[in-house]
Amino acid sequence: MQDDQEQQKTTPNEINDGDEKADLIARAMHKRDTVAQNLDVVIEEARVGYTRVRMQVTDYMLNGHGTVHGGYSFILARIIHSGALNCRRA
Secondary structure, eight states: HHHHHHHHSSSSGGOOOOHHHHHHHHHHHHHHHHHHTTOOOOOEEEETTTEEEEOOOOOGGBBSSBBBBBHHHHHHHHHHEEEEHHHTTO
């Protein structure tokens, strides 16, 4: 019965564990981030003050030198930064 109650906790106010709450917040905000969704950025881990994401680099993201264009690097950094900052509110 307790496992069922734990699984039903879906809002940050219902969760006492800071890291679990941070993960829930990060994933909820990530779902609404259309840039992250369009680039297929995936949250691998989120906890208080920390977020790790993954993004597949494709050919259209490369610059003339064959490396990742700085704009995509900046977007990824912004996603990580905002995730970590929003998780600090947990």
